[in-house]
Amino acid sequence: MTALTGGFADPAIQSAQGFRVLMQAMARPGTIHDLALAVPPAPLGRAAGTVALLLADPTTPLHLAQGHDAIRDWLAFHAGCPLVGPDRAALALGRWDDLLPLDRFAIGLPDYPDRSATLIVALDRLEAQGARLTGPGIRDQVSLSLPDIAPFRANRALFPMGLDFILTCGDRIACLPRSTVVEDA
Amino acid sequence: MYVAVKGGERAIANAHAWLAEERRGDPAEPLLSVAQIREQMALAVNRVMAEGSLYDPDLAALAIRQARGDLIEAVFLIRAYRTTLPRLGSSVPVDTGAMAVDRRVSATFKDLPGGQVLGPTFDYTHRLLDFAEAAAMDPAPLGTPGPARVPHVTAILDRDGLIEPVAPDDTPAPDLTREPLELPASRALRLQALARGDEGFLLSLAYSTQRGYGRTHAFVGELRIGRVPVEMEIPELGFAIQIGEIELSECETVNQFKGSRTEPAQFTRGYGLVLGQSERKAIAVSLVDRALRWQELGEDDSGAPAQDAEFVLSHCDNIQATGFLEHIKLPHYVDFQAELELVRRLRQEANEAAS
Amino acid sequence: MDPRRKMPAKAPPPNERRDWLSLMARSAPDRLARVLPDLPDHDLLRAPETGNVMVQGRVSATGAPFNIAEMTVTRCSVVLSCGTVGHGHVQGRSRSHARRAAVIDALMQTGAAATLTPQLRAMEAEAQAATTERAAKAAATRVEFFTLQRGEDT
Numbered sequence: 001m002t003a004l005t006g007g008f009a010d011p012a013i014q015s016a017q018g019f020r021v022l023m024q025a026m027a028r029p030g031t032i033h034d035l036a037l038a039v040p041p042a043p044l045g046r047a048a049g050t051v052a053l054l055l056a057d058p059t060t061p062l063h064l065a066q067g068h069d070a071i072r073d074w075l076a077f078h079a080g081c082p083l084v085g086p087d088r089a090a091l092a093l094g095r096w097d098d099l100l101p102l103d104r105f106a107i108g109l110p111d112y113p114d115r116s117a118t119l120i121v122a123l124d125r126l127e128a129q130g131a132r133l134t135g136p137g138i139r140d141q142v143s144l145s146l147p148d149i150a151p152f153r154a155n156r157a158l159f160p161m162g163l164d165f166i167l168t169c170g171d172r173i174a175c176l177p178r179s180t181v182v183e184d185a
Numbered sequence: 186m187y188v189a190v191k192g193g194e195r196a197i198a199n200a201h202a203w204l205a206e207e208r209r210g211d212p213a214e215p216l217l218s219v220a221q222i223r224e225q226m227a228l229a230v231n232r233v234m235a236e237g238s239l240y241d242p243d244l245a246a247l248a249i250r251q252a253r254g255d256l257i258e259a260v261f262l263i264r265a266y267r268t269t270l271p272r273l274g275s276s277v278p279v280d281t282g283a284m285a286v287d288r289r290v291s292a293t294f295k296d297l298p299g300g301q302v303l304g305p306t307f308d309y310t311h312r313l314l315d316f317a318e319a320a321a322m323d324p325a326p327l328g329t330p331g332p333a334r335v336p337h338v339t340a341i342l343d344r345d346g347l348i349e350p351v352a353p354d355d356t357p358a359p360d361l362t363r364e365p366l367e368l369p370a371s372r373a374l375r376l377q378a379l380a381r382g383d384e385g386f387l388l389s390l391a392y393s394t395q396r397g398y399g400r401t402h403a404f405v406g407e408l409r410i411g412r413v414p415v416e417m418e419i420p421e422l423g424f425a426i427q428i429g430e431i432e433l434s435e436c437e438t439v440n441q442f443k444g445s446r447t448e449p450a451q452f453t454r455g456y457g458l459v460l461g462q463s464e465r466k467a468i469a470v471s472l473v474d475r476a477l478r479w480q481e482l483g484e485d486d487s488g489a490p491a492q493d494a495e496f497v498l499s500h501c502d503n504i505q506a507t508g509f510l511e512h513i514k515l516p517h518y519v520d521f522q523a524e525l526e527l528v529r530r531l532r533q534e535a536n537e538a539a540s
Numbered sequence: 541m542d543p544r545r546k547m548p549a550k551a552p553p554p555n556e557r558r559d560w561l562s563l564m565a566r567s568a569p570d571r572l573a574r575v576l577p578d579l580p581d582h583d584l585l586r587a588p589e590t591g592n593v594m595v596q597g598r599v600s601a602t603g604a605p606f607n608i609a610e611m612t613v614t615r616c617s618v619v620l621s622c623g624t625v626g627h628g629h630v631q632g633r634s635r636s637h638a639r640r641a642a643v644i645d646a647l648m649q650t651g652a653a654a655t656l657t658p659q660l661r662a663m664e665a666e667a668q669a670a671t672t673e674r675a676a677k678a679a680a681t682r683v684e685f686f687t688l689q690r691g692e693d694t
Contacts, residue, residue: 004421004585004617004625011589058274059363076420077586077617080274239592240611241632273591273613278598278605285671287678295685303681337601354604358596361607372599373606380608414562415595415611421627424554427562428593428613429631437600458597460609 003073006039008053018054022166026175030133030142032126036171038078041070044093044122047168049074051120052093056081063105063117065094086117093120096147102154108161116178118164123147126169135180143185144174152182190516208253222246231432231461232256236503237263238362238381240431240460257383257503264504275358277416277425281435281458282334286411288464291338293404293439299335304410305462338407339437339454348439348452368495375477375498379470380459382501388465390491391472399476399489402441403455410434410462434459436467440475445483453482473497560648561641563664565630569637571666572644575659579643585625586617588635614638620646 008014014037025033040049056062056079063086064072071093075081086092086104099119108116123145130145131152144167146152155162155178162178176182209216223230223246233245237260245263252258288304291297303309342348359374366378379387394401414427436457444450455475457467476491490496500506564572592610599606615629616638626646628638648656 004619007586009587011587058272059360073421080420235609238609240595240609243632244612267592267610270610270612271589271591272610273589273593273615275594275607276596278596279608281597281601285675287674288681301683302678303683304678305681339600351600351603353602354599356604358605358607360594362594362610371604373604376597376599377607414566415593417593417613417629419627419629421617422557422561424558426558426565426629428565428629429611430566431595431611433597433608435601454600456600458608 003041003070004077006041006049006074007078008037015054018050022051022054022173022175025166025173026164026177027137029135029137029175029177029180030128030144032128032144032172032174034171035173041074043068044071044074045168046171047173048093048120048122051166051168051173052091053078055118055120056091058082060090061088063089063092063094065092065098089117091118091120093122095122100151102151102163105163107158107163110161113160113162116161116163118166120166120168121147123167123169126167126172126174130185132183132185133176133180134183137177138180144176146176146182149182149184152176152180156181208251217250219243219246219250222249228462229254229256231463232384232466233259233263235460235463235466236260236381236383237267238460239263239267257507261504261507274417276428277418279413279415279431279433281409281413281433282337284335284409284411284413284433284435286335286409287462288411289335289407289409291405291407293406294338294341297338297341297407335409337437339439342406342439342452346451349442349448349454351454366498368498370494370498372474372478372481375494376456376458376470376474378498378501379457379473382470383503383506384463384466384469386501386503386506387469387473390476390497391469393489394472394476394491399479399487399492401438401455401472401475403438403472403475404440405468406437406439406454408434408436408464408467410464432461434461434463434467436464436471438468438471438475442482447483453478557645557648560660561627561629561645563660563667564628564641564644566667567630567637567663569630569632569634569640571663572637572640575656575663576640576644576647579640580647581621582618582626582643582646584616584639585619586615588614588616588638590614590633590635616642618642618646620650622650624649 018035018037021033021035025031035050036046038050038053039046052062052075056075058080060081061084062075062081064075064083072083081091087106089105092099092105099121105117105119106115108114125145127145129143131143131149132141133144134141159178164178165176167174167176223242226246226249229249230242230245233248233256234240234242237245244266245259248259248262249256251262286302288306289299289302291301339348343350356373359371361374361377366374370378393399410432412430412432414430416425417428418425438455440453440455442448442451442453453475455471457470457474459466459470473491476489477494477497479486479492486492591613593613594610595608596605597608598604611631612633613629613631614633614635614637616635617625617627618639619625624646626642626644628641628645630638630641644656647653
């Protein structure tokens with residue numbers, strides 16, 4: 001039964017509200033925002049579940065790292081997205097360790113850099129300290145606790161191709177688009 | 186360069202008010218209901234559904250009334266409306282072999298299994314205006330219901346190996362409404378583009394192939410019109426259910442083919458499947474589909490318009506066409522000012538050179 | 541509503557459920573309203589939502605799938621106070637129609653099926669009669685060929 005509850009009560013309004021937060025977070029990389037409109041089954045966090053419902057629909061194949069029946073049923077009912085392997089995924093959802101290695105995901109083509117995957121990452125910790133982020137959308141610099149540095153630097157080197165990351169922890173999100181430069185603090 | 190200007194608000198409001206008045210016509214005449222249009226202008230409704238690419242007879246009827254009967258404007262309204270709908274999913278491919286046929290004719294086989302069923306056709310009418318107002322029709326005499334499944338005529342040729350086989354294929358269908366058109370386009374993508382294409386454009390193109398511009402020697406192997414159930418897999422149920430029923434027109438042509446560098450002499454196929462009772466368009470689509478297949482069948486490119494996929498697919502959508510065509514009536518004051526200055530300067534230079 | 545409430549122990553055979561869901565999907569809103577004019581208490585799991593479904597066909601009827609056009613569909617999911625879940629998918633844009641279909645789907649999995657089943661059967665018989673009538677009209681336009689003359693030399 002939990003698979004059928006916890007979606008958006010008012011999809012049109014909540015999708016618009018949630019998408020606004022997500023856009024703001026993507027436009028201001030590294031800034032932390034509250035986003036908890038959905039109530040997904042455990043162990044999926046509310047922010048990760050909300051982002052999944054905002055972005056996934058029957059035309060966005062999603063890779064669910066670390067398969068979990070409850071989450072699978074919940075996504076099937078509320079998002080209707082097909083579940084696929086990493087190579088075909090437009091979206092990926094899971095804990096950082098389960099999403100590795102990142103080279104399994106589509107990074108787009110030179111003519112179509114948009115044909116790349118967006119990773120919704122569940123983290124145990126998300127705070128405004130740690131790695132130094134600079135680049136488009138960041139006035140000077142921001143700090144963000146990242147699970148690693150090297151993979152994000154390698155991703156930046158692929159620009160304009162590459163992956164985009166939506167980092168989540170509980171009710172909070174921060175975004176790390178491919179355009180952001182990541183350095184040790 | 187763009188220059189932002191203000192003004193015209195009152196003029197626009199007045200124009201809209203007058204439009205509403207003109208749309209209504211003489212108020213002494215009763216207002217047309219949406220149901221009246223849906224029931225009595227069904228073929229106009231079908232055309233708006235087919236080119237609007239959305240099956241919903243009530244919406245199409247409403248659009249026709251709002252557009253004052255301008256079908257392309259009505260198609261525009263439907264296309265705009267459909268963008269507001271979330272995509273709930275894709276159906277299981279419909280089985281036209283299970284169609285409850287209203288009409289089914291073949292120009293190639295007289296005694297086809299299941300018989301020739303004329304249905305509610307204009308064929309064999311005298312095309313004389315009936316000033317007496319169409320009299321109430323006599324109820325049709327009862328016959329026996331048709332068979333549950335109506336086999337396709339081309340299966341007869343297929344059995345003897347005289348027509349190109351259709352290999353089972355489950356390649357996921359590309360979707361023009363999600364990904365921009367890319368060339369070369371697969372046959373599946375071409376058929377989607379043609380299904381929503383402008384009937385008049387496709388009719389003329391198909392006619393051009395008959396007159397020799399990319400001749401394909403087509404016979405209508407079978408034309409059928411009827412209703413099919415639409416099924417979709419429902420994730421939360423774990424099985425497929427019918428989500429509705431739609432009317433379709435299907436045409437398969439049988440084309441004489443003398444063989445090519447790669448293919449033996451046999452019959453080949455053209456195919457058209459469109460929403461609603463719309464046989465002229467279904468036939469046109471199947472002729473154009475066949476003409477576009479010249480490359481895969483190893484035929485020669487005769488340079489005919491109907492053989493040119495880029496030409497056909499880029500110009501068959503009447504909403505794209507009307508959008509670009511009609512935009513030139515909108516303000517281009519700055520562009521034109523630049524042109525005017527250029528012409529004046531050229532003339533001045535010419536005058537100076539002459540004097 | 542307690543989300544942990546159990547599903548009813550006895551699930552209906554899937555083919556029967558498919559049949560009543562399919563029947564309701566194709567029904568007219570006012571006709572289904574006659575089957576169940578007043579809805580019993582229920583909660584919405586997914587509020588009625590109108591969307592489109594891309595209808596696919598196959599090249600030459602049996603080949604590769606392709607997209608023909610979209611159709612409008614409205615869906616809704618509900619849970620009754622006893623915990624039984626119902627899903628409704630109907631053709632067109634009527635939200636009340638989808639909601640009623642979802643409630644009936646849930647009720648059909650409970651004891652209420654005994655009273656609803658004959659009504660749905662009656663609705664199905666009407667739909668069948670309409671199909672038969674149309675097929676009869678089509679059959680009346682079937683061509684009978686008469687051989688006037690054979691061109692054989694004697």
